[in-house]
Amino acid sequence: MSDSATVAAPPTHAAARAVAATKIYGSGDTAVRALDAIDVTFEQGQFTAIMGPSGSGKSTLMHCMAGLDRVTEGQVLIGEIDLSTLSERDLTLLRRDNVGFVFQAFNLVPTLTAIENIMLPMDLAGSAGDTDWVDEVVSATGLADRLKHRPSELSGGQQQRVAVARALAGQPQVIFADEPTGNVDLNTGAEILGFIRNAVDEMGQTIVMVTHDAMAASYADRVVFLVDGKIVDELVDPTPERIRAHMNQLGA
Amino acid sequence: MLKLALRNLLDKKIRFALTTLSVVIGVTFVVGTFALTDSLRSTFGDLAEDIAGETDLTVRAAQQVGGETDRPTIPDSLLDDVAAIDGVVEASGTVQARNVVIVDGEGNAIRPQGPPALGMNYSSRVFFVIDGRAPDGPGEFVVDATTATGNNLEVGQTYTVNGPVRSQPFELVGIFNFGSPDTNTSLGQTMSVFDNNTAQQFLGFGDRLMEIRVLVDGDVEEVQSAIAALGHEYEVITQETAAAEQSEQFQSVLNVFTSILLVFAFIAVFVSAFIINNTFQIVVTQRVREIGLWRAIGVTPKQVSRSIVVESAVVGLLSTAIGIAVGMAVSVLMRAIIRASGFGLPSGPLVLRPRTVILALVIGLGVTMVASIVPAMRARRITPVAALAHDYRIERSGWRMRVAVGGAVTALGVACLALGMAGVGSAATVLALTGVGALVTFVGINVSSPAIARPVVRVLGRPIQALFGMPGKLARENAARNPRRTASTAGALMIGVTLMATTAVVGASVRNSVSDALTDAVSADYFIRSEGSQFDPATGFPAQVMDDLGDLDILESVVGYRVAFGGMVVGGQSRDLVSADFDAVEEHLDGGVISGSIAAGDPLTGVALHVDPAEDLGLSVGDTLEATFPDNETVTLTVAAIYTDAIIYGNWLVDNALWEQHLSRRDYRFGTAVVAGLDDLAADPQLAQSQAELLERSEIAIAETVAGFPGVIGENRAEFREANEELVNSIFAVITVLLGLSFVIALVGITNTLALSVFERTREIGLLRAVGMTRRQLRRAVRWEAAIVATFGGLMGVVVGMILGVAGSLATPDSFITTVDVPFGTLAIYVVAAALAGLLAAVLPARRAGRMNILDAIAHE
Numbered sequence A: 001m002s003d004s005a006t007v008a009a010p011p012t013h014a015a016a017r018a019v020a021a022t023k024i025y026g027s028g029d030t031a032v033r034a035l036d037a038i039d040v041t042f043e044q045g046q047f048t049a050i051m052g053p054s055g056s057g058k059s060t061l062m063h064c065m066a067g068l069d070r071v072t073e074g075q076v077l078i079g080e081i082d083l084s085t086l087s088e089r090d091l092t093l094l095r096r097d098n099v100g101f102v103f104q105a106f107n108l109v110p111t112l113t114a115i116e117n118i119m120l121p122m123d124l125a126g127s128a129g130d131t132d133w134v135d136e137v138v139s140a141t142g143l144a145d146r147l148k149h150r151p152s153e154l155s156g157g158q159q160q161r162v163a164v165a166r167a168l169a170g171q172p173q174v175i176f177a178d179e180p181t182g183n184v185d186l187n188t189g190a191e192i193l194g195f196i197r198n199a200v201d202e203m204g205q206t207i208v209m210v211t212h213d214a215m216a217a218s219y220a221d222r223v224v225f226l227v228d229g230k231i232v233d234e235l236v237d238p239t240p241e242r243i244r245a246h247m248n249q250l251g252a
Numbered sequence B: 001m002l003k004l005a006l007r008n009l010l011d012k013k014i015r016f017a018l019t020t021l022s023v024v025i026g027v028t029f030v031v032g033t034f035a036l037t038d039s040l041r042s043t044f045g046d047l048a049e050d051i052a053g054e055t056d057l058t059v060r061a062a063q064q065v066g067g068e069t070d071r072p073t074i075p076d077s078l079l080d081d082v083a084a085i086d087g088v089v090e091a092s093g094t095v096q097a098r099n100v101v102i103v104d105g106e107g108n109a110i111r112p113q114g115p116p117a118l119g120m121n122y123s124s125r126v127f128f129v130i131d132g133r134a135p136d137g138p139g140e141f142v143v144d145a146t147t148a149t150g151n152n153l154e155v156g157q158t159y160t161v162n163g164p165v166r167s168q169p170f171e172l173v174g175i176f177n178f179g180s181p182d183t184n185t186s187l188g189q190t191m192s193v194f195d196n197n198t199a200q201q202f203l204g205f206g207d208r209l210m211e212i213r214v215l216v217d218g219d220v221e222e223v224q225s226a227i228a229a230l231g232h233e234y235e236v237i238t239q240e241t242a243a244a245e246q247s248e249q250f251q252s253v254l255n256v257f258t259s260i261l262l263v264f265a266f267i268a269v270f271v272s273a274f275i276i277n278n279t280f281q282i283v284v285t286q287r288v289r290e291i292g293l294w295r296a297i298g299v300t301p302k303q304v305s306r307s308i309v310v311e312s313a314v315v316g317l318l319s320t321a322i323g324i325a326v327g328m329a330v331s332v333l334m335r336a337i338i339r340a341s342g343f344g345l346p347s348g349p350l351v352l353r354p355r356t357v358i359l360a361l362v363i364g365l366g367v368t369m370v371a372s373i374v375p376a377m378r379a380r381r382i383t384p385v386a387a388l389a390h391d392y393r394i395e396r397s398g399w400r401m402r403v404a405v406g407g408a409v410t411a412l413g414v415a416c417l418a419l420g421m422a423g424v425g426s427a428a429t430v431l432a433l434t435g436v437g438a439l440v441t442f443v444g445i446n447v448s449s450p451a452i453a454r455p456v457v458r459v460l461g462r463p464i465q466a467l468f469g470m471p472g473k474l475a476r477e478n479a480a481r482n483p484r485r486t487a488s489t490a491g492a493l494m495i496g497v498t499l500m501a502t503t504a505v506v507g508a509s510v511r512n513s514v515s516d517a518l519t520d521a522v523s524a525d526y527f528i529r530s531e532g533s534q535f536d537p538a539t540g541f542p543a544q545v546m547d548d549l550g551d552l553d554i555l556e557s558v559v560g561y562r563v564a565f566g567g568m569v570v571g572g573q574s575r576d577l578v579s580a581d582f583d584a585v586e587e588h589l590d591g592g593v594i595s596g597s598i599a600a601g602d603p604l605t606g607v608a609l610h611v612d613p614a615e616d617l618g619l620s621v622g623d624t625l626e627a628t629f630p631d632n633e634t635v636t637l638t639v640a641a642i643y644t645d646a647i648i649y650g651n652w653l654v655d656n657a658l659w660e661q662h663l664s665r666r667d668y669r670f671g672t673a674v675v676a677g678l679d680d681l682a683a684d685p686q687l688a689q690s691q692a693e694l695l696e697r698s699e700i701a702i703a704e705t706v707a708g709f710p711g712v713i714g715e716n717r718a719e720f721r722e723a724n725e726e727l728v729n730s731i732f733a734v735i736t737v738l739l740g741l742s743f744v745i746a747l748v749g750i751t752n753t754l755a756l757s758v759f760e761r762t763r764e765i766g767l768l769r770a771v772g773m774t775r776r777q778l779r780r781a782v783r784w785e786a787a788i789v790a791t792f793g794g795l796m797g798v799v800v801g802m803i804l805g806v807a808g809s810l811a812t813p814d815s816f817i818t819t820v821d822v823p824f825g826t827l828a829i830y831v832v833a834a835a836l837a838g839l840l841a842a843v844l845p846a847r848r849a850g851r852m853n854i855l856d857a858i859a860h861e
Helices: A058-065 A088-098 A114-125 A131-141 A156-169 A186-203 A240-250 B002-011 B013-053 B077-083 B145-150 B196-202 B220-228 B239-286 B288-296 B301-340 B354-380 B399-421 B427-448 B450-481 B483-521 B543-550 B582-588 B611-617 B656-662 B678-683 B685-707 B717-760 B762-770 B775-811 B824-841 B843-851 B854-859
Strands: A014-025 A032-043 A047-051 A073-078 A099-102 A174-178 A207-210 A222-227 A230-236 B057-061 B088-094 B101-103 B117-121 B127-132 B140-144 B158-162 B167-178 B190-194 B211-216 B234-238 B526-530 B555-570 B573-580 B593-596 B606-610 B624-628 B634-643 B652-655 B670-675 B712-716
Touching: A014 A058, A032 A058, A032 A073, A032 A230, A047 A058, A047 A186, A058 A073, A058 A174, A058 A207, A088 A099, A088 A114, A088 B775, A099 A156, A114 A131, A114 A156, A114 B450, A131 A156, A131 A186, A156 A174, A156 A186, A186 A207, A222 A240, A230 A240, B013 B239, B013 B301, B013 B354, B013 B717, B057 B220, B077 B088, B077 B211, B088 B117, B101 B190, B117 B196, B127 B140, B127 B145, B140 B145, B145 B167, B167 B190, B190 B196, B211 B220, B220 B234, B234 B239, B239 B288, B239 B301, B239 B354, B239 B427, B239 B483, B239 B717, B288 B301, B301 B354, B399 B427, B399 B450, B399 B775, B427 B450, B427 B483, B427 B775, B450 B483, B450 B775, B483 B717, B483 B775, B483 B824, B526 B543, B526 B685, B526 B717, B543 B555, B543 B670, B543 B685, B555 B582, B555 B652, B555 B656, B555 B685, B573 B656, B582 B670, B606 B611, B611 B634, B652 B656, B670 B685, B678 B685, B685 B712, B712 B717, B717 B762, B717 B775, B717 B824, B717 B843, B762 B775, B762 B854, B775 B824, B775 B843, B824 B843
Parallel strands: A047 A207, A047 A222, A099 A174, A174 A207, B117 B190, B140 B167, B573 B652, B606 B634
Antiparallel strands: A014 A032, A014 A073, A222 A230, B057 B211, B057 B234, B088 B211, B101 B158, B127 B167, B140 B190, B158 B167, B526 B670, B526 B712, B555 B573, B555 B624, B555 B670, B593 B634, B606 B652, B624 B634
């Protein structure tokens, strides 16, 4: 599946998509168009990186796609569910059941152990989850012996792996990662990205990652470039060099 | 640095408001108490001068023994002797008695709640008739305006008046203002005023007087010594002394009132200090990075701690100012309430004395600043690294140290408490020891309790987790997260609950002791008392009631009882005195006589006493002792019996005959009656029918007799016991309600801590919401966290309170408490109440947490 990356994919294969998604902050003269009628589709089983200079709207796009924020105009769909039709509560439940998150830092609840953090969305839903799947995810993290530890007893890389495991554990339709390697050293970053790549290849997960690091983006199947709230370019099967070249072209 | 401190306060308005609120409550209490009592005091002082103002000299019997109500009388023949002295312009005799109760047109006794019901003789100098005329003749009386209007008494009507000796109808011929022609300043007393002869007879003075008031033309001192020369059994006091005594009487009542209120104010302030301390601790923790940054750019540790002290000073000053304003408003309100409740209160200015302001400052500013010292010192230890490190922790003393120090402080407090309870030293010392002991104990527990906070809170949270799943688990973990904060928050609540629990244990013990005494030792069938006697130990009913009951054939015997606090001096100490009828009293109330016989005692020279004073003085039956009475007579008494139950007889019991020889009061405080032949019937089960019949007939007979004296109550055993239990319950209920105030302050503390914790966990909350925690689940987690912390505080309070209550009950003399009872039901209710209070306190913080914008929360630094 990693080779079927196109902007206009059939809707049936889309894990998430935006249709003419527009986000405007403020009003009148001070209004800012953070997203400007964006159309984008994230295919199932694909790892997509979103890149762009600061203020390009990449974080806003992720927030809107993930149901953390609402678009001003247009549509955002997770699977076949139109997020604009959902109440605040249903949106929360959608995040819990259908979306996974990995943030740059502060990903884990400090009072819960690693395994409790991994199980958090399922525990909130009051469901046991798919035990075999969870076991598989946990063993993939390589942290089987540290599961009873609290986040403060884990290294930065270990914490991020637990965060990725939490995102995977509930088998969501799509996982959004916001600079997941922004806060760790190069080696650890590589380790985490490898783990994410593995989740896509071995477990068939759909991942969307916001980053400004060309090296990190090169792990993705596809890179989408954003400038001034618009998608200006994209790159399939990227390498760090090609990404940097594109970025330079975009004047970032 | 001042600028920085101020900026900090303005930035965190809610936190600031909540911290201020807890100080304001304490200061309000203190200022309100002082402003009210100072105002009353100045009004009473003026009034005392007014009352004494018209008299140059007052002649009365000298008195060494007993209270003012037990002052001996003087013969009215003295009046002529005084009038004959050169320079005396006018000499008039006065009499005054308590428990002179008017029965209104509907047959209800008019008995003020608290102030006395007085009977007096008329004098145009203090009673200003505003309607009708002055009393003149044996069947007439006048009353004060407040009593007349409050009870619809009309001039020209005839009303029954219960005097100390008998009940008699009088025609109301006038209504007067007391103290001043314009307003009645009777201060809630009811005043029935008769002409001189009538007052003497009706109030039981015979041909004797209480005082002679003298107007002098010429040298007052000369006249004073001339009167004094009439006999050493008399004393002559000047206008100034009389005014001072009068005002002292008012003051003593006020002082009790002030002390009680101040105790509660003190508790409120103490609880506030806990909350302030906790708030500043949290604030320092939250600002670690910021303070680290200050340090990095060159702010010295001293400047850091100073800025925190400045911040606390601003909080302290502002809340003191608000507290003073609110306190004044409260005192105005209280005065209005007192006035509205029919307490004839003279109007006067609101008094705010410098002392009150200074005290408010010491409390408001002082407590706030003292409470901020430890956090300020902690802030000094923050190094510049804090600005950079991700999760920086301020170094702090270890658990072992904490437990050791806390344990030592607790032990010190307990030692003080023990000394206080053991009754070492004077009453003031006992109070101080107990108060300081309790305070130190609380501080000690607060220092060491973080050591147990985590395990206890974990256990308490287990059922919450089982019940609510993940939100429950988060509530439990968050409650256990910061043991010091949890312990401190719970500590504020613990204080209130401890005091309430102590009160509950002591209250239950008193109630049960009274009940036991009534069950075991009472064989009388009926009990006579006057309405309101529960609240005022000075109330009584006419002696005639017992005489009339004694005439009933259906009753075998009746006994009347009188009480005089300090009514006798034995061995250089004043002793509380009870009088009864020796011949029958043992058949009515069994005081547990262990040697001798009360009935065998001589009515005029016999005395029975409790085993404790008997042991102290080395007295046994047949021994003699010298007793001095209020009439300054010293009598040799013979010990007739020694008994063990002080709840029934008090410590010293004499016969009514002896009392009537040496003390002036004639009314009875209490009476008992035994039905004739009831015991014989009770012995035979076949006669149960006739027993019930006999009881019914006797009840009717007693009711008929008592009906002639409105305001006098005849109760059977069950009714009497119920009334007593109700009394104990209502007293302790009032105390509990007042203590509940500290509970409310503690709630503010929980809200405050929780609001700060929620703010501190902004990112975590954002994360939880992002991964799918609903608002409801989040609010639930916050609320139950508060409930767990509050339950912890409630539990600590109940445990400590139970220990203090049991210890206090054991240490209380047997005359009050014989059995110790722990009301587990009530204590359990307190714990549940604490939990519910926690849920309530969390409502606002939980709402705030629920409303947080997820994106802002995630991005929060």
